[in-house]
Amino acid sequence: MLSLMLRSMRNRLTSVSLTLTVIAISVALFIGVELVRTQAKQSFANTISGTDLVVGARSGNINLLLYSVFRLGNPTNNIGYDTYERLSQSRGVAWTIPLALGDSHRGYRVVGTNQDYFRHYQYGRQQSLTLAQGQPFNDLFDVVLGAEVANKLGYRLGDHIVLSHGAGGSTSFSEHDDMPFSVTGILAPTGTPVDRSLHVSLEAIEAIHLGWQGGTRTQGVDLAQIDQFDLTPKTLTAFLVGLESKFQLLNVQRAINTNKSEPLSAVLPGMALAELWTLLDQAEKALAIVAAFVVAVGLTGMLTTLLASLNERRREMAILRAMGAGPRHVFLLLWSEAALLALLGTVLGYLLAQLTIVALAPLALAQYGLVLSMGLPTGSVAWMMVAVQIAGSLAGLVPAWRAYRHTLADGLTQRL
Incomplete structure (x- = not known):
């Protein structure tokens, strides 16, 4: 039966190939949408862990989380460094990580921070940052x-780099070329925006902006006299907070949100992510519905092709009956062909979706910070593949x- 089915499909190679193509493309679209959705959520969720609050200037929860943690977008305002120092010493606060954003290097964001960043920042399942090479910055112009x-840029320990003013693209016309930095450390991969960041000290951020006003350099600064300047930061973009106890979370958040010296927002990372997914929920459902209709169209195309070819194969079926095949064999032959087409189309669709994900992964990582990867079908993807097989x-x-x-006579009768 299997040999006969394969030979029959080979004789109808063109129609079979078109049917497989339609099913594969429709399944690939559905799987691609689902993989991007689930892996995007996982990628965002793995970016930060162990942090209780993200604090920045008064803003929406989602916007604050995006620019401070995911390096997407720009802050609405900065916060005073004196406010940060006062809040970092508040009751219940175990540690804080200051963040100063705004500069870049060949399209990558520069993060001004301190040593607490390497001590307390965690990602994934509370994994700490580790250095693959070198050590954290110690001198003023270490990075x-x-x-x-x-x-991507081919840097090694000891290389010198120049930072650019502003969070621009890969090319900038405002560079801090009078104050080059030396690479002293390279972090191990994390699969988060940390991989796409350059980390310098807060004092270094102040130093490179000496003599700058309104985004342009107004006067030069002699590096030999840099120690004469007060490099204490004036403002920060945001800071991360870790608490001594989770029971103090709401009290500390309320105290920050009602701060009277300047308007601030304290955001719970998990709650902000949940708000983001709620905002995108309708779009996700719309994409899933469209993808499901595409799969239905693919299966309908397969059914149409099989029915259209049935009239052409009546004589073939009748000959099989005349050679001893019973109605059950004819039934199983045609049903097995449809089941096999559905199976092959589903597998090819899955492989096509995975190859597309691999091809688009670098672009998604560079443009949107999303980590997309191949993997075995699980969850909704596995159920969808089973559903397509059953429907086929x-x-x-x-x-x-x-x-x-x-009937045998109907098949052997010549129709003019």
Whole structure:
């Protein structure tokens, strides 16, 4: 039966190939949408862990989380460094990580921070940052690179780099070329925006902006006299907070949100992410519905092709009957072909979706900070593949039943 089915499909190679193509493309679209959705959520969720609050200037929860943690977008305002120092010493606060954003290097964000960043920042399942090479910054013009920055730009320990003013693209016309930095450390890969960041001290951020006003350099600064300047930061973009006890979370958040010296927002990372997914929920459902309709169209195309070819194969079926094949064999032959087409189309669709994900992964990582990767079908993807197989098998019952009911005489009769 299997040999006969494969030979029959080989004789109808063109129609079979078109049917497989339609099913594969429709399945790939559905799987691609689902993989991007689930892996995007996982990528965002793995970016930060162990942090209780993200604090910045008064803003929306989602906007604050995006620019401070995911390096997407720009802050609405900065916060005073004196406010940060006072809040960092508040009751219940175990540690804080200051963040000063705004500069870049060849399209990658520069993060001004302190040593607490390497001590307390965690990602994934509370994994701490580790250095693959070198050590954290100690001198004023030391820089620690994320894994992707070092890999894509080919930097090694001891190389000198120049930072650019503003969070621009890969090319900038406002550079801090009078104060180059030396690479002293390269972080191990994390699969988070940390990989696409350059880390310097807060004092270094102040130093490179000496003599700058309104985004342009107004006067030069002699590096030999840099120690004469007060490099204490004036403002920060945001800071991360870790608490001594989770029971103090709401009290500390309320105290920050009602701060009277300047308007601030304290955001729970998990709650902000949940708000983001709620905002995108309708779009996700719309994409899933469209993808499901595409799969349905693919299966309908398979059914149409099988029914259209049935009239052409009546003589073939009748000859099989004349050679001893019973109605059950004819039924099983046509039903097995439909089931096999559904199976092959589903597998090819899955492989096509995975190859597309791999091809688009670098672009998604560079443009949107999303980590996309291949993997075995799980969850909704696995259930969808099973559903397509079942639907394809059920669709094959229609032409199989029609062939079952054809009589031997009807098949052998010439129709003019």
